[in-house]
Amino acid sequence: MFFYVSAEGSAQVAERVSKARALQRERFAQHPIRTNAEAEGELLDRIATPDAAGAKMLTEAAERMKLSARGYHRVLKVARTIADLAGADTVLRSHIAEALSYRRITHMA
Secondary structure, three states, rough: OOOOOOOOOOHHHHHHHHHHHHHHHHOOOOOOOOOOHHHHHHHHHHOOOOOOHHHHHHHHHHHHHOHHHHHHHHHHHHHHHHHHHOOOOEEHHHHHHHHHHHOOOOOOO
16 A cells, blocks of 8 residues: 655745744744754753653663763754744654654664
């Protein structure tokens, strides 16, 4: 059985990116930063805390992949951006999974 999946056109992708950038501008209007990539500390915790399933997945992946604190936070930042592109208020397990899929796996046991 085959399924046909239509890909998003470039106009649709551009629209999603534009909306995500506008969301980030609004989110950081009261801060000296402009993007999720620049968020750190308590601000990152506030904007990118994943749901329970996402937090569990990230914790387990951090142990398996031997992520440093920097690597862990980078995954959160990417996941927050993925959530923004999806129009989601909360970082979900699926966003964490996608962000982890972009990590280069070097030390899997």
